[in-house]
Amino acid sequence: MLTGLQIRTLSTCVKTLRKVSPNDLKSKIKGVSSQHWLSRQLSDPYVEKAKRMNYRCRSAFKLVEIDDRFKILHPGHVVVDCGASPGSWTQVAVKRVNSDGANQxxxxxxxxxxDKQHIYPIEGAVIFGNMDFTAPESQKSLTDFLNDEKVHAVLSDMAPNATGIRELDNENMLKLCYAVLRFAVQVSRKEASVLVKMWQCGSTKKLEADMARFYDNVKVVKPNSSRMDSAEIFLLGRNFKGLKDS
Ligand SMILES: C[S@@+](CC[C@H](N)C(=O)[O-])C[C@H]1O[C@@H](n2cnc3c(N)ncnc32)[C@H](O)[C@@H]1O
Structure with missing residues (x-):
């Protein structure tokens, strides 16, 4: 028998859901909360839409919504996607910046x-799989690849593994956000954007204020495709002011 947690980790990705029939899953899942999660997943229109549009995850629509509204990704742009696995944000970014050269x-x-997990190849994306973004050597691999080319957008949908202790989870999330912000200010060109996932908590205002030191325009965004019962929000910084020496 699978536990709810195992099912959850296996099934956030649409591909996995396709391979296992819902009835099989339902009969294997123990626990009310897991059954609730599965029912929600099966009736979620974004899960269905992701399947139809060949996105690896429903998360794709969060970036689609944010970019439709704020237009941060354009053909020719250089983008770093942090916490990219399984890859739906990358799929969206590839199309919007035309990194697969589909439009000549x-x-x-x-x-x-x-991502610290494996990422299956995506045409048009350069994959740095099994790498912890917060490790200096991972960031060096990214900057070596960029070879001084400045970035137009740094995206992060990273989330730490939940410990179940809310304060600790929030602290770990905040550490990831600051790691992204520090990296973004080092590698971004003027007027670049940064998009960071965060959980609504007491530290949101502080992060917003710190982002505003480097970006002219900082907004908290909650896309419709982000579940209402989730504390997830996104902080979007636009118009990077640049560092003195950049
Ligand atoms: C919600 S998923 C991202 C989904 C992705 N945006 C997509 O659309 O397919 C969060 C990801 O963050 C990754 N992650 C968390 N901490 C990380 C870290 N320190 N370095 C790299 N990836 C990390 C996890 O492995 C996980 O794959």
Whole structure:
């Protein structure tokens, strides 16, 4: 018998859901909360839509919504996607910056995707799989690849593994956010954007204020595709002011 947690880790990805029939899953899942999660997953229109559009995850629509609204990704842009596995944000970014060169009349962009888990290849993306973004050597691999080319957008949908202790989880999330912010200010060109996932908590205002030191415009965004019962929010910084020496 599978536990709820095992099912959850296996099934956030649409591909996995496709391979296992819902009835099989239902009969194997123990616990009310897991059954609730599965029912929600099966009736979620974004899960269905992701399947139809060949996105690896429903998360794709969060980036689609944010970018439709704020237009941070354009053909020719250089983008770093942190916490990219299984890869739906990368799929969206590749199309929007044309890093697969699908449209030959538009500038061809670059997408670098990093995750501590494996990422299956995505045409048009340079994959840095099995790498902890917070490790200095991982960031060096990214900057070596970029070879001084400045970035237009740093995206992060990273989330730490939940410990179940809310304060600790929030602290770990905040550490990831600051790691992204520190990296972004080092590698970004002027007027670049940063998009960071965060959990609504007492530290949101502080992070927002710290982002505003480097970005002219900072907004808290909650896309419709982000579940209402989730504490997840996104902080979007636009118009990077640049560092004195950049
Ligand atoms: C919600 S998932 C990202 C989904 C992805 N945006 C997509 O659309 O497919 C969060 C990811 O963050 C990754 N992650 C968490 N901490 C990380 C770290 N320190 N370095 C790299 N990846 C990390 C996890 O492995 C996980 O794959």
């Amino acid at each position: 009349t538009l500038a061809k962009g670059t997408v670098c995707s990093i």
